[in-house]
Amino acid sequence: MINWKVILNIAKTHLLTKMKSTVTASLGVTFGIGAYITLVSFMTGLNEMLDSLILNQTPHIHIYNEIEPSEKQPIALYQEFEDAFNVVSSIKPKQSQKKIHNGLPILNYLKNDKNVYGATPQLRAQIFYLSGSIELGGNLLGVDIMEEARISNIGDYIIQGTPEDLKNSENGILLGAGLAKKMSLKEGDRVQISTIRGDVFPLKIVGIYQSGIAEIDNIQSYANLKTVQRILGEAKNYVTDINVKLNDIEAATAMAKGLEKQFQVKATSINEANAQFETGSNIRNLITYAVSITLLIVAGFGIYNILNMLIYEKMKDIAILKATGFSGTDVQLIFMSQAMIIGTVGGILGLAVGFVLSKLIDNVAFETEALPTITTYPINYNVWYYIIGISFALISTFVAGWLPSNKAKRIDPVRIIRGT
Amino acid sequence: MNLVLETKNINKHFLKPKDFHVLKDISFGVEAGEFVSIMGKSGSGKSTLLYILSTMDTDYTGELFLNNTLITGQKHQELSRIRNKHIGFVFQFHYLLSEFSVLENVMLPAKKLAEKSVAEIEHDAMEKLIMLDIEKLAHQRASRISGGEKQRVAIARALINNPSILMGDEPTGNLDSHNSENVFSIFKRLKEEEGLSLLIVTHDEDFAKRTDRIIQMEDGRVLD
Numbered sequence: 001m002i003n004w005k006v007i008l009n010i011a012k013t014h015l016l017t018k019m020k021s022t023v024t025a026s027l028g029v030t031f032g033i034g035a036y037i038t039l040v041s042f043m044t045g046l047n048e049m050l051d052s053l054i055l056n057q058t059p060h061i062h063i064y065n066e067i068e069p070s071e072k073q074p075i076a077l078y079q080e081f082e083d084a085f086n087v088v089s090s091i092k093p094k095q096s097q098k099k100i101h102n103g104l105p106i107l108n109y110l111k112n113d114k115n116v117y118g119a120t121p122q123l124r125a126q127i128f129y130l131s132g133s134i135e136l137g138g139n140l141l142g143v144d145i146m147e148e149a150r151i152s153n154i155g156d157y158i159i160q161g162t163p164e165d166l167k168n169s170e171n172g173i174l175l176g177a178g179l180a181k182k183m184s185l186k187e188g189d190r191v192q193i194s195t196i197r198g199d200v201f202p203l204k205i206v207g208i209y210q211s212g213i214a215e216i217d218n219i220q221s222y223a224n225l226k227t228v229q230r231i232l233g234e235a236k237n238y239v240t241d242i243n244v245k246l247n248d249i250e251a252a253t254a255m256a257k258g259l260e261k262q263f264q265v266k267a268t269s270i271n272e273a274n275a276q277f278e279t280g281s282n283i284r285n286l287i288t289y290a291v292s293i294t295l296l297i298v299a300g301f302g303i304y305n306i307l308n309m310l311i312y313e314k315m316k317d318i319a320i321l322k323a324t325g326f327s328g329t330d331v332q333l334i335f336m337s338q339a340m341i342i343g344t345v346g347g348i349l350g351l352a353v354g355f356v357l358s359k360l361i362d363n364v365a366f367e368t369e370a371l372p373t374i375t376t377y378p379i380n381y382n383v384w385y386y387i388i389g390i391s392f393a394l395i396s397t398f399v400a401g402w403l404p405s406n407k408a409k410r411i412d413p414v415r416i417i418r419g420t
Numbered sequence: 421m422n423l424v425l426e427t428k429n430i431n432k433h434f435l436k437p438k439d440f441h442v443l444k445d446i447s448f449g450v451e452a453g454e455f456v457s458i459m460g461k462s463g464s465g466k467s468t469l470l471y472i473l474s475t476m477d478t479d480y481t482g483e484l485f486l487n488n489t490l491i492t493g494q495k496h497q498e499l500s501r502i503r504n505k506h507i508g509f510v511f512q513f514h515y516l517l518s519e520f521s522v523l524e525n526v527m528l529p530a531k532k533l534a535e536k537s538v539a540e541i542e543h544d545a546m547e548k549l550i551m552l553d554i555e556k557l558a559h560q561r562a563s564r565i566s567g568g569e570k571q572r573v574a575i576a577r578a579l580i581n582n583p584s585i586l587m588g589d590e591p592t593g594n595l596d597s598h599n600s601e602n603v604f605s606i607f608k609r610l611k612e613e614e615g616l617s618l619l620i621v622t623h624d625e626d627f628a629k630r631t632d633r634i635i636q637m638e639d640g641r642v643l644d
């Protein structure tokens with residue numbers, strides 16, 4: 001039978017009379033756990049922010065028509081040359097359009113799929129921005145702006161004007177911020193654009209778009225799909241890209257493959273597009289855990305040392321306890337409870353320190369053009385990190401306490417009493 | 421004849437640094453209510469024997485009985501319980517837990533036994549302290565009292581669970597003649613008033629002479 005009250009009382013007395021060692025050992029754990037919580041909250045916060053940045057800017061599935069040479073050259077159709085070795089030099093791509101063949105049926109099909117959160121058509125046109133005598137090359141993207149705003153965070157990047165403004169204007173354009181600066185244009189002004197064929201159209205600037213990535217902002221603008229179709233003189237079914245957002249991102253790769261087969265188009269999933277990005281996240285996580293575990297191991301050694309010292313100092317007490325009827329297990333439990341009290345107190349303090357530090361970081365200003373919605377450093381307050389943190393504190397103090405307490409369990413009282 | 425403690429052919433060897441036959445065929449008994457002293461030259465094996473009798477040392481051959489039950493071969497857990505309940509032990513050096521108060525030191529073995537409530541234990545402990553005339557020290561830290569006082573606290577602690585037998589390894593060895601005399605009269609009173617059995621190792625001839633029986637040891641043997 002184990003008498004916990006007595007055991008805990010002895011453990012408590014030992015800890016209180018050795019306040020300095022107790023505090024040192026607890027602070028070791030506090031430091032380790034606090035650093036773990038702070039690091040992991042901050043690192044995963046950053047990861048998540050970067051992930052969502054990519055996720056929101058990249059469609060889950062991107063459907064387009066790739067211009068490529070025919071796999072079968074006409075000569076292969078001739079039966080006469082069937083067994084011959086044919087050499088065709090200077091192959092050119094098959095004459096075709098960038099247009100997705102049956103864009104509207106695909107769009108309809110996607111909108112009826114219950115796995116699809118949204119699908120929007122896009123028309124990408126090469127144009128020139130005319131500013132006086134200067135021509136700036138660039139892109140004009142025809143979009144269904146309201147649907148675009150629903151399934152992506154494009155709204156965050158429209159720094160002047162709103163998606164509605166674009167939707168409500170026949171000849172509106174959301175001008176790239178870099179372009180606006182170069183041409184000294186602002187909201188409400190007019191800008192002339194010219195197609196590759198040379199037709200010139202005046203468009204009204206209803207807003208400014210800034211992704212934060214200069215290479216995009218210097219060349220790209222948005223207009224309504226209809227507007228761009230009209231500028232190019234194309235029919236209503238002329239779209240070059242379809243962006244799909246799914247309810248479950250995990251299904252993207254399989255679905256992209258299915259779409260390619262079914263509609264003879266090119267479909268890339270976000271997973272293929274961002275394979276490298278994943279690696280980055282994984283490495284950051286790895287570093288976080290490596291550093292945290294190192295800190296906790298150092299804290300564990302601290303506890304091990306201090307308990308060892310304590311047991312060495314308390315040899316006489318251990319002998320007395322054993323001589324008066326405490327069993328080896330009782331003695332072990334006395335020292336294990338000390339380790340666990342240090343672990344619990346240090347661990348809980350560590351969680352508090354980690355939380356406070358996270359809060360501090362969370363309030364530090366962090367502004368970047370690329371992330372218009374973010375104003376402070378991102379922190380991920382996940383309860384699981386706190387659960388893992390306290391478990392780790394308890395496990396490491398348990399291990400650190402086990403060896404010394406096991407030694408105390410086996411101390412032979414006769415040897416101590418004899419003084420050898 | 422009711423034997424509290426009995427040994428049958430106890431032998432013990434120390435193997436290090438070389439084989440040394442320290443106890444040779446020890447057979448004797450202590451009757452209930454008997455006050456026995458053990459004498460013998462230094463190195464004759466008195467302490468070694470006492471550690472075996474107190475169940476702390478289990479590395480021996482032969483048989484040890486306490487209240488007519490065989491103790492030899494019992495598990496460590498069980499030996500701890502027996503030591504706690506049936507055996508009171510007083511060392512030559514007053515071993516007390518220095519961070520605890522006098523009262524807590526006395527109460528600890530009873531708390532471990534857990535047969536009584538804390539209030540009862542405290543009451544019993546105070547009684548023992550009063551009997552030994554140190555009740556004023558009850559709430560002092562054990563490290564802040566004199567040697568003679570510590571020895572009396574150790575006796576109170578040994579008595580707290582009303583053991584079958586009290587063993588002492590030169591309990592007066594470190595005390596002046598006045599304190600020595602004091603401890604002897606306490607033992608005598610415990611025997612007479614409470615019928616306690618005592619087995620005390622001593623070098624003090626006067627002390628031994630006044631006990632019921634002296635066991636003489638020489639070179640690991642009991643002389644008749």
Ligand SMILES: Nc1ncnc2c1ncn2[C@@H]1O[C@H](COP(=O)(O)OP(=O)(O)OP(=O)(O)O)[C@@H](O)[C@H]1O
Nearest residue numbers: 434436437440442461462463464465466467468469
């Ligand atoms: N751990 C040990 N290893 C080897 N020999 C030991 C050990 N402990 C004691 N001895 C030897 O055993 C013998 C008996 O020792 P013990 O302590 O029992 O003597 P004692 O009768 O109590 O002497 P004293 O009166 O001086 O206390 C001594 O010769 C001692 O050297």
Ligand SMILES: [Mg+2]
Nearest residue numbers: 466467468589
């Ligand atoms: Mg001795």
